[in-house]
Amino acid sequence: MTEALAAQPLQWRLQAGSPLCFRQLDDQFLVFNAASGDTHLLSASGHELLQFLSEQEARAWSAPALAQALLGESEDADFCLSLEHSLRYFEQLGLLVPVLP
Amino acid sequence: MKLAVLDSAELSARLRGPGLVLRTGPVWLRITSQLDSVAAALASLYAEQETLLAGQAQPFCDFDVRVDAVSGPRRWLRPQAQFLFDALKPFKPMALPHASAMLEWGLNWCVSSHCHQYIIIHAAVVERGGRAMVLPAPPGSGKSTLCAGLVNRGWRLLSDELTLIDPLSGELVPLARPVSLKNKSIEVIQAFAPEARFGPLTRDTVKGTVSHMRPPATSVQRDTERARLGWVVFPRYRADSAIKPMPLARGEALMALVDNAFNYHLHGRQGFDTLCDGVAAADCLRFEYSDLEQACAYFTALADAQEPLR
Numbered sequence: 001m002t003e004a005l006a007a008q009p010l011q012w013r014l015q016a017g018s019p020l021c022f023r024q025l026d027d028q029f030l031v032f033n034a035a036s037g038d039t040h041l042l043s044a045s046g047h048e049l050l051q052f053l054s055e056q057e058a059r060a061w062s063a064p065a066l067a068q069a070l071l072g073e074s075e076d077a078d079f080c081l082s083l084e085h086s087l088r089y090f091e092q093l094g095l096l097v098p099v100l101p
Numbered sequence: 102m103k104l105a106v107l108d109s110a111e112l113s114a115r116l117r118g119p120g121l122v123l124r125t126g127p128v129w130l131r132i133t134s135q136l137d138s139v140a141a142a143l144a145s146l147y148a149e150q151e152t153l154l155a156g157q158a159q160p161f162c163d164f165d166v167r168v169d170a171v172s173g174p175r176r177w178l179r180p181q182a183q184f185l186f187d188a189l190k191p192f193k194p195m196a197l198p199h200a201s202a203m204l205e206w207g208l209n210w211c212v213s214s215h216c217h218q219y220i221i222i223h224a225a226v227v228e229r230g231g232r233a234m235v236l237p238a239p240p241g242s243g244k245s246t247l248c249a250g251l252v253n254r255g256w257r258l259l260s261d262e263l264t265l266i267d268p269l270s271g272e273l274v275p276l277a278r279p280v281s282l283k284n285k286s287i288e289v290i291q292a293f294a295p296e297a298r299f300g301p302l303t304r305d306t307v308k309g310t311v312s313h314m315r316p317p318a319t320s321v322q323r324d325t326e327r328a329r330l331g332w333v334v335f336p337r338y339r340a341d342s343a344i345k346p347m348p349l350a351r352g353e354a355l356m357a358l359v360d361n362a363f364n365y366h367l368h369g370r371q372g373f374d375t376l377c378d379g380v381a382a383a384d385c386l387r388f389e390y391s392d393l394e395q396a397c398a399y400f401t402a403l404a405d406a407q408e409p410l411r
Contacts, residue, residue: 021370023377028352032373037366039373041356 009062012087012096013053020054020095022047036094049086050095060099063087105148111155113140122159124151126276126324127265128212131162132204135169136182142201142300146279146313149321164211168204170197186211195306202303202311205279212263212276213363219265219274220372221363226259226273227251231410232331233273234400235264237361240308243338246286247396249314253294254397256404258320259328268368268375272327277320279313287312293393329410330379332403333358335387336396344399345389354385 014020018035029047032039042050052070053061063084064074074080090096104123107115115121116139120131125147134140153159167185171194175181182200184192184207191210195203213221224237225248234251238244245261252258259273261280266273279300282290287310290297298315333354355376359365365372390396 021373023373025351025355025377025381028350030352030355030373030377032370034370037369039356039359039365041352 009064010084010087011060011062011065011099012091013058013060013099015095015097016058018095020050022051022054031095033093033095038094040093040095046086046090049083050090053096061087102152102154103148104143104150104152107144107152109140109144112144113137116140116143120162120165122153122162123147124160125278126260127274128163128216128276129160130208131165133167133169134200134204136197136200138198138301139168139201139204142204142313145298146300146315148298148315149318163215164208166204166207166211168200168207170200199303199306201301202306202313205281205313208278209262212265216265217364217367218267220268220365220368220375222264222266222358223262223361223363224264224358225261226264227256228259228273228328229256229401229404230331230407231328232404232407233259233328234332234334234404235273235330235358236334236336237264237357238336240283241338243286243336243390245280245282246289246338246393247336247390249280249282249286249290249297250293250393250397251400252280252317252320253290253297254401256401257323257328258316266330266375266379267327268371270327271330271375271379273330274327275320275324277316277324279315281311281313283311284309289393290314330383331407332400333380333383333385334400337387337389338391339389340391342389342391344392344395346399347387347389349385349387351380351383351385354383355380 015035018033021032023030029042030039031042063080066083067080068074091098116134120133122131165187168182171181171183180197181194182197182203183190183194184203224235225244226233226235227248236244236248248261258277259275263276265276300313303311358376
């Protein structure tokens with residue numbers, strides 16, 4: 001059972017009840033997290049990822065599932081790893097919460 | 102009525118008795134003190150501020166503060182002064198000669214800790230042609246020196262320490278109080294603007310030697326006139342540097358304003374939208390300088406190249 005759980009990819013979802021507000025200033029992107037009151041400067045790819053998550057139904061996403069949704073394929077290990085790093089970073093910022101598989 | 106109209110006997114009587122009531126920008130203060138040094142500093146630095154005629158009805162005072170000598174054995178051994186706000190003591194006592202500087206620092210604390218109807222940013226702010234230039238920067242960067250230089254070359258002082266932004270309108274609210282200068286900056290401004298009036302020199306503070314410059318009369322007279330954000334400038338004094346303006350991306354400028362804000366988190370989405378709207382309409386830059394006259398001329402030319410807002 002434990003091994004089965006460990007084999008499942010990690011998942012994240014947006015903080016419940018915390019709408020994110022996005023703004024673009026020049027070519028830079030900002031996000032305001034109403035739940036924490038924090039503002040963050042985002043890279044273009046980070047902004048695209050968060051924007052995508054905030055536009056989806058409230059659900060949990062793994063990196064491979066996101067890769068599938070964004071690129072139409074989930075086999076690119078480097079891209080999945082990069083997505084997972086971004087998701088972990090957003091978790092540290094309090095924008096996402098991890099979800100137990 | 103201007104405070105300068107009070108003679109020294111009347112000023113001292115008010116300070117020692119019911120309190121000196123005066124307005125600075127959007128706040129009314131009631132100050133009491135038995136100390137001659139505090140009376141002299143107020144007479145020098147707040148000469149242009151509004152106070153009340155004898156017998157005039159008192160407005161609600163936002164801050165009731167007192168600076169006095171600590172009683173007891175401290176009167177004899179390294180005398181100290183204490184700042185009180187509504188009879189509370191928010192700070193440890195300081196050396197008695199620091200009393201008038203302590204009043205200034207205490208008033209900064211009063212505003213930054215309580216005036217949450219505004220977004221408050223730790224930054225100097227000056228205005229020309231209806232546009233405000235916000236100067237956030239860490240201590241030692243030359244922020245207050247540049248601010249003092251600009252207000253002695255035709256810019257209006259809104260504040261040298263606390264930028265107040267109305268979160269509803271995005272307008273910048275004046276708080277034209279004395280400009281705090283430290284160490285070499287004092288001599289620099291005295292040479293740059295010999296007509297500028299200074300309060301006492303306060304030596305051996307944690308910041309070194311400190312003196313406050315009286316805000317220009319025209320800045321105080323216009324201290325209910327708000328301004329729009331025109332520039333966000335991060336100044337840095339660098340010895341022997343030619344003036345060096347470097348464009349700064351607005352996203353980074355906004356994050357730096359957030360980092361320098363006292364109470365941004367209290368304003369939630371409204372604060373985010375207001376700062377974004379303000380910065381989107383402003384020019385943002387980092388600015389290195391060593392020659393104050395050149396720096397002032399640069400910014401004046403920049404401001405005068407634009408249509409005045411009012």
